[in-house]
Amino acid sequence: METFIQQVVSGLATGGIYGSVALALVMIYQATDVVNFAQGEMAMFSTYLAWTLLQAGLPYWAAFFLTVAISFAGGLLIERVIVRPVEQAPVLTIVIVCIGLLVILNSVAGWIYSYIQKPFPSPFPQTPIHAGAIVFGAHDIGVIAVTLVVLAFLYVFFRYTTLGLAMRAAAQNPISSRLVGIRVGWMLALGWALAAAIGAVAGMMVAPIVFLDPTMMSGILIYAFASATLGGFTSPGGAVLGGLLVGVTENLVGTYVPFIGTELKLTVALAMILVVLVVKPSGLFGRVVVRRV
Amino acid sequence: MDRQITRQGPVPGADAATRDGAPLDPTGSARAAAGIATTRARGDASRLAALLVLVAVACALPLVLSNFRLFQFTQVFIYAIALLGLNILTGYNGQISLGHGAFYAVGAYTTAIMIDQWNVDYGWTIPVAGLVCFVAGFLFGIPALRLEGLYLALATFALALAVPQILKYFEHWTGGSQGIVLSKPDAPWSLPLSADQWLYFLTLAVLLLLFGLGWNLLRGRTGRAIVAIRDHPIAAEAMGINKALYKSLTFGVSAAYVGVAGALSALVIAFVAPDAFNVFLSITFLVGIVIGGLASVSGALWGALFIQFVPNWAQDISKAAPWAIYGVFLILFMYVMPRGIAGSLRLGWARLARARRGTRSER
Amino acid sequence: MALLEVEHLEAQYGWTKVLHGVSFAVEDGGITTILGANGAGKTTTLRAVCGMLRTAGTVRFDGRRIDGKATEDIVRLGIAHAPEGRGTFVQLTVEENLRLGAYGRRDLRDLARDYDRVYQLFPVLAQRRHQTAGTLSGGEQQMLAVARALMLRPRLLLLDEPSLGLAPLVVREIFRVVRTINREERVSVLLVEQNAAMALSLADHAYLVETGRVVMSGAAADLRRDDAVRRSYLGY
Numbered sequence: 001m002e003t004f005i006q007q008v009v010s011g012l013a014t015g016g017i018y019g020s021v022a023l024a025l026v027m028i029y030q031a032t033d034v035v036n037f038a039q040g041e042m043a044m045f046s047t048y049l050a051w052t053l054l055q056a057g058l059p060y061w062a063a064f065f066l067t068v069a070i071s072f073a074g075g076l077l078i079e080r081v082i083v084r085p086v087e088q089a090p091v092l093t094i095v096i097v098c099i100g101l102l103v104i105l106n107s108v109a110g111w112i113y114s115y116i117q118k119p120f121p122s123p124f125p126q127t128p129i130h131a132g133a134i135v136f137g138a139h140d141i142g143v144i145a146v147t148l149v150v151l152a153f154l155y156v157f158f159r160y161t162t163l164g165l166a167m168r169a170a171a172q173n174p175i176s177s178r179l180v181g182i183r184v185g186w187m188l189a190l191g192w193a194l195a196a197a198i199g200a201v202a203g204m205m206v207a208p209i210v211f212l213d214p215t216m217m218s219g220i221l222i223y224a225f226a227s228a229t230l231g232g233f234t235s236p237g238g239a240v241l242g243g244l245l246v247g248v249t250e251n252l253v254g255t256y257v258p259f260i261g262t263e264l265k266l267t268v269a270l271a272m273i274l275v276v277l278v279v280k281p282s283g284l285f286g287r288v289v290v291r292r293v
Numbered sequence: 294m295d296r297q298i299t300r301q302g303p304v305p306g307a308d309a310a311t312r313d314g315a316p317l318d319p320t321g322s323a324r325a326a327a328g329i330a331t332t333r334a335r336g337d338a339s340r341l342a343a344l345l346v347l348v349a350v351a352c353a354l355p356l357v358l359s360n361f362r363l364f365q366f367t368q369v370f371i372y373a374i375a376l377l378g379l380n381i382l383t384g385y386n387g388q389i390s391l392g393h394g395a396f397y398a399v400g401a402y403t404t405a406i407m408i409d410q411w412n413v414d415y416g417w418t419i420p421v422a423g424l425v426c427f428v429a430g431f432l433f434g435i436p437a438l439r440l441e442g443l444y445l446a447l448a449t450f451a452l453a454l455a456v457p458q459i460l461k462y463f464e465h466w467t468g469g470s471q472g473i474v475l476s477k478p479d480a481p482w483s484l485p486l487s488a489d490q491w492l493y494f495l496t497l498a499v500l501l502l503l504f505g506l507g508w509n510l511l512r513g514r515t516g517r518a519i520v521a522i523r524d525h526p527i528a529a530e531a532m533g534i535n536k537a538l539y540k541s542l543t544f545g546v547s548a549a550y551v552g553v554a555g556a557l558s559a560l561v562i563a564f565v566a567p568d569a570f571n572v573f574l575s576i577t578f579l580v581g582i583v584i585g586g587l588a589s590v591s592g593a594l595w596g597a598l599f600i601q602f603v604p605n606w607a608q609d610i611s612k613a614a615p616w617a618i619y620g621v622f623l624i625l626f627m628y629v630m631p632r633g634i635a636g637s638l639r640l641g642w643a644r645l646a647r648a649r650r651g652t653r654s655e656r
Numbered sequence: 657m658a659l660l661e662v663e664h665l666e667a668q669y670g671w672t673k674v675l676h677g678v679s680f681a682v683e684d685g686g687i688t689t690i691l692g693a694n695g696a697g698k699t700t701t702l703r704a705v706c707g708m709l710r711t712a713g714t715v716r717f718d719g720r721r722i723d724g725k726a727t728e729d730i731v732r733l734g735i736a737h738a739p740e741g742r743g744t745f746v747q748l749t750v751e752e753n754l755r756l757g758a759y760g761r762r763d764l765r766d767l768a769r770d771y772d773r774v775y776q777l778f779p780v781l782a783q784r785r786h787q788t789a790g791t792l793s794g795g796e797q798q799m800l801a802v803a804r805a806l807m808l809r810p811r812l813l814l815l816d817e818p819s820l821g822l823a824p825l826v827v828r829e830i831f832r833v834v835r836t837i838n839r840e841e842r843v844s845v846l847l848v849e850q851n852a853a854m855a856l857s858l859a860d861h862a863y864l865v866e867t868g869r870v871v872m873s874g875a876a877a878d879l880r881r882d883d884a885v886r887r888s889y890l891g892y
Contacts, residue, residue: 035447086628089627089632090631092383093627093631096584096627099579099623100619100620100621102620103620108617162759169752172745172746173746177756178728178731179706179731179736180757180808181731181732181761181808182760183728222572267454267455267458267459270455271451277436277448278436278439
């Protein structure tokens with residue numbers, strides 16, 4: 001029983017990270033109909049930035065928030081400078097631009113910081129938390145909390161602010177949005193900016209676990225795809241929930257199903273997703289898009 | 294109040310046909326139609342001539358190129374076959390796949406296992422690989438019917454991720470991460486060719502065969518049905534096109550092309566290993582068809598040239614961060630040619646024809 | 657004085673030219689209508705005024721050139737557009753739609769009073785306030801489109817076929833509101849319609865468009881009496 005709970009909690013922690021990256025993917029997808037393949041690499045780059053700031057002697061939380069702010073600006077800049085010229089092009093063209101961005105960020109990070117793994121600090125205490133016979137890692141609990149804070153922030157932003165409302169409107173109906181005076185292009189850029197900021201948070205949360213290197217996010221991006229698919233690409237809350245589900249399932253399957261072990265863990269997670277998709281094609285919490293004929 | 298109505302131009306309700314000065318001369322339009330027919334015939338003839346020149350050049354290449362360059366061009370042909378397969382599915386039928394690397398792997402392993410385990414003659418393994426992939430693609434296409442756009446892309450992406458792991462798992466057949474080593478087949482009928490040259494011609498022959506078949510398929514009734522499903526799925530169904538059957542068949546055909554390409558690559562490289570068929574391969578295929586031009590047969594060849602040679606050039610330009618150069622190249626390319634090479638060429642031709650027609654009518 | 661002056665407006669979709677030099681004006685405080693059959697270029701004219709198409713020719717609003725400006729900037733000058741097909745945000749609630757209507761306006765004081773005003777003009781929207789726009793009937797959606805446009809506190813209201821596909825009673829309701837806001841708030845209106853009889857009874861000035869050209873213009877009352885117009889557009 002203790003193992004079970006422990007596995008669930010650590011699954012929730014990794015799931016929170018998958019969920020955060022999935023959330024970032026959903027943000028851009030909802031605003032632009034594009035899956036941002038460069039999301040993971042953007043998060044990785046942000047994390048290197050945080051590392052640089054920490055090396056320069058900044059206290060953790062100062063570096064944390066500065067990184068989030070710079071990533072926000074960076075996301076804005078990437079959309080305005082790199083993505084904007086192909087805004088009107090077919091979706092696959094934009095996808096290729098994202099792939100280009102992915103290889104650039106990966107390559108430049110390797111070039112500047114080398115491919116050697118670097119340790120990255122956790123803001124949470126090293127001492128484990130005891131609850132009866134069960135031991136939790138403080139970092140795991142911290143990651144879950146941070147994920148929930150980010151989600152709550154976004155919920156409030158989209159539900160209760162005019163800017164959030166305008167972003168939702170721009171994503172749904174760009175033409176009508178322009179007719180009420182919304183600068184749709186900037187809303188898209190804002191979507192990228194928010195996604196970059198969320199990605200930065202996810203990167204800084206995952207780096208203490210997997211160590212920092214240019215490929216650290218590629219595996220996580222795949223799980224984030226899975227989470228977003230599971231939760232439905234139209235639902236930010238669903239994406240986070242999907243992440244938690246994937247994290248927990250992955251842990252439990254790895255622990256309790258002997259022949260699977262660590263080798264086929266990913267395959268099993270993916271197979272599950274295929275099954276979910278076939279049964280419920282728009283994900284567990286996604287909205288079915290009704291198209292007028 | 295004064296009646297103050299300004300009349301501009303013709304009176305409303307006047308006869309519509311005469312108003313625009315539209316030519317109603319039937320012989321004139323017949324002449325125009327005949328003109329179009331002759332231009333089309335001329336276009337076909339010049340296209341055939343260009344094709345023959347291209348084939349001749351391809352046949353002459355082994356005489357002038359080093360073995361390494363020849364190997365690279367063999368790779369280009371193989372990629373072109375795979376890209377045409379993916380393009381049939383994604384470009385023509387509108388089903389985005391991020392997992393065709395999986396079918397490439399299945400094709401390659403079919404060939405490798407047949408040769409390694411059962412000593413089958415390599416020539417037979419190529420069609421068998423195509424057949425196996427056709428069945429696999431068709432079967433995968435059935436559940437995929439329920440998925441659209443992004444979700445289909447991600448489901449296929451999952452396939453691409455899972456295949457290398459599965460290959461490693463069935464170690465007895467696949468040799469695990471070590472893979473399977475093959476030997477390159479020699480030229481048959483005591484032809485005076487080296488193994489590499491023979492494989493080059495074999496690949497070229499398969500390429501011509503499959504491009505011919507594909508071109509024929511796509512321009513005919515089936516091709517129109519496939520495109521109709523992409524553009525107007527509901528209207529297509531209303532016109533009696535069996536959407537489910539066509540979509541899964543397209544998936545099967547597409548997978549078969551990629552499978553044949555995979556089989557050829559196993560023979561040419563004489564080695565298969567799971568890690569060669571990673572996710573990046575599938576993404577490279579997607580890059581290839583978009584760069585080459587979606588829904589274009591010739592686009593497959595352009596795309597193949599790009600994915601084979603541009604990474605090498607990037608390497609030549611910067612040893613430190615070659616992929617950064619590649620990425621920049623990719624992005625710039627999409628800026629300049631958002632509809633791929635074939636799309637831009639087509640647009641260029643149309644502009645040229647328009648300009649020429651313009652000058653002719655002025656005269 | 658004319659609030660909106662359009663001269664030699666040309667527009668095209670792809671290679672096809674749809675407007676061949678259309679000229680017209682909307683008087684400050686007036687209601688102008690553009691009549692014409694399907695495909696005459698009425699909707700295109702409105703879209704061109706709003707900068708939703710690349711155009712040639714000049715468009716002046718309040719004496720200032722607005723051609724070539726971005727749609728969102730034109731809207732911010734006080735030109736509200738209730739587009740063809742209504743263009744409501746179907747996944748957002750009625751209230752959120754109205755909130756967005758006021759997005760392009762600088763002065764956000766008295767927002768509450770504006771809500772009250774449009775709810776008073778269209779009482780049914782008040783009942784539906786927390787429903788998503790997609791669940792409204794066609795007539796209610798058209799009312800929402802007009803109401804949303806009014807939230808901008810526009811100086812000029814562009815209405816694209818508000819009668820399309822609606823029951824006569826609903827159409828009359830909407831036209832009544834348009835007249836009210838025109839009289840009480842001096843909002844100028846440019847109305848594009850196929851329903852010539854309704855439009856001519858509301859407007860004070862009218863233009864007739866055929867295949868992208870203005871073929872006739874004058875006071876609405878005069879056009880109503882014109883034989884050719886009567887035959888082709890009024891059907892008696």
